[in-house]
Amino acid sequence: MISLRCAAAVAVLVLVGGCTGATSKGVAKGKAAAIVDESAVNALYGRLESSVKRYEQGVELAASGEAERAAKEGNAALDDLRAAALQCHSTPGCEEERFLSAFDGLLRRDAPVAPANAAEPATNPADGDGELVAGEGSPVLTDLPEAGRSITLLKGKPLADIIALNGPVKAALEEWLTQYRPNLVQAYVSYQYMRYRMWPEYQKAGLPEALLFGFLAKESGGKVHAVSRSGASGPLQFMYATGLRFGLATVDGFDQRFDPMLSARANAAYLNEQLRIFNNDLELVLAAYNGGEGRMARLAGGGRARFWDPQVYAALPPETRDYVPMVLAAAWLFMHPERYNMTFPRVDGRPGSITLDRAMSLSELSICFGNEAGNRDGWFRPLRNLNPSFEPQEALPVGTRLEVPAVLEAAYPRTCAAGPWQTLAAELHAASAPQVAVSRTSGASRRSVGGPRSYTVRKGDTLAAIARKHPCAEVRDIAQLNRLRAPTYPIKPGQTLRLPAACSG
Structure with a gap:
């Protein structure tokens, strides 16, 4: 079977580039106001389904050695899928996310062909044989982050089809857009700096990124060291026993629940396990994550009843009844902020690193970095999140390697290795309040x-x-x-x- 190469991804980029134009507010409003022709929309969805099936048949032909027929079927399927997607862009009521999700599914597997009009690219030395792994160097996700936000499949179904915008979810949307709006934005910013560590774990598990963000926003607000009153800890708030069950232990004194990558891996494993138990019912799985697996198994009969069924919903504690729609609403806003007059800030989340050439703490680094790169909130939270095993006041020895946003790499020798800001940071860090004896x-x-x-x-x-x-x-x-x-x-x-x-x- 021929590996999926950049040429095939470029064909997808052409398609998705046309689709993402619809994410602007003007286009979205224009389509919403137009009269929807249901028969035309359903016809496009039918073409989508048949094109995907035809493409999969091409994959099977390639696996059996029929390369010529595989190329013919695969190219024809891609051409028709591209044409249908572009037509969807101009058809009122047509959900372009469905086409993005379809291409996400194709990018997750080896393609039988490259489009006939695409030149064979040079291989990437880092990839060995030039194989392109979905999401790792994919031009769809790298060059079109807004499109990547909408590419969301959960067990083969678009997440947009799974999330029911009912009363509780709409009420949760209002909460996120009003009193909790700053929390949502801060969670988004924190996530962008940790994305390179967390998203690959979800991607490998075949889970949508929007759901990961929904968990993060509701559970910890993007604070890696968050600890609840009940003892749930980390960015995704694992109880200690549950964390152990999914590989989160205490190693050399460090609680791995605080590691964003490991917690994302454990969270993905938990979700896939519970999705199997609850027949892929996402709402029941979210309720189990918050309210306990045993309780949900008893109330829902292993997935035979729905979360919204009165006998299930009414039997849950208020916290869980609130938790499920809040996670779903945060995931929905991650996918569709423009539909709610919301714009997430642009964040340069590229990863970088520095090596300390003088003993310093994370707190000192935060002070001397100041508002570098225009970050008005400072750098304490990103530094803390990316280096979870270090206490912020701990003096780190010379030679310590720290993960930092790439924008800070050039700033370190200029602001923190020496100079007035480093001196100020050291002076403030050395200060302490006097000890007062209490009568x-x-x-x-x-x-x-x-x-x-x-x-x-x-x-x-x-x-x-x-x-x-x-x-x-x-x-x-x-x-x-x-x-x-x-x-x-x-x-x-x-x-x-x-x-x-x-x-x-």
């Missing part, structure tokens, strides 16, 4: 140099709760003193914990 009459423990104090664990206690009862102690200090392993810090009723010396008295 015993204030109700809080005073600091002293006495011996260690102990605490007996009671039923319902957590390490965080114990630390709150003793303002003299931090969770990390108690954990280290008693050799409790992060992140669960296991304790049990009746256990005696040593407290830091500052708690004595």
Whole structure:
């Protein structure tokens, strides 16, 4: 079978280039106002389906060694699909996303042919034999990011067909577009810097990028180190036990739930597992992710009932009833911001790296980078997200390699390696607030140099709760003193914990 080469992708680029013109607000409004001819639209969808089937037949012919027939069938299918897509562009009511999704499916597999009018390109040395992997160097996704945003398939169906724009989802859209609009935009910006680490994991799992963004926006807002009250952690908020089930462990003291790439991989594996269990019902899978697999299995009978069925929906906690439409709405806005008078900011998310030539912390780097490249929000969040295993105040030794947005590579020697901004960052970082002894009459423990104090664990206690009862102690200090392993810090009723010396008295 002939590998999919750049020439075939260029043919797709020609098609998608025509389609993406429809994403402008003017065209979208014009099509919405026109009278829809359902028969014409359905005829185009029929051509789409038959062209894809014909193309797949070409793939089968190529696999059996009939190269000439494969070329004929494959080229004919591509030509008709291109013509139908261009006609869809000018037909009111025709959803161009369906054609983009079809080409996404074709790009995921080896093509039997290259279009007859396309020249054979030189191979990319990085690719070895010139094979083009979907999404990795594809001109469709590289040159047309707006189109890539709409290429979304879930188990062979366009995501746009799966998301029901019902009352709850529309209400969630309003929330994202009003009070949570800044959160959505910030999540989008954070995602663009992490995209090169997260999206390939979804892509390899055959899942749509819009869904990944929906999870990220709702779960953590793009903050890699987010931790919920219940202990769910990371950009996609895994509970510790669930994370372990999907390969997220604690390695050399680092909780892998905070790694954007590994958490995306685990999230994709979880979704595919649950989609199989719930008969590809996305809403039930989202509810299971938030409200528990066992509960959803009992309520939905393994996928026989729908999430929106009254007996299922009413039995769910309010958090889960809110969670599912919020994820779907964020995914929908990722695909179609222009339909809601919304524009996501342009972000240069190209990956880069720097190697420290002086000991510095992430906080110091954030200060000396300032508003480099016009980033009005500064660089703390991207630096933190891309280097999750380092604490922001930790002094990193000379020679440490850090992942950074590419726009910061040239700025590092100019602003952070030396000069006034580096000096300022070091001065601020070295400063500390004075330690104040607290009077015993204030109700809080005073600091002293006495011996260690102990605490007996009671039923319902957590390490965080114990630390709150003793303002003299931090969770990390108690954990280290008693050799409790992060992140669960296991304790049990009746256990005696040593407290830091500052708690004595």
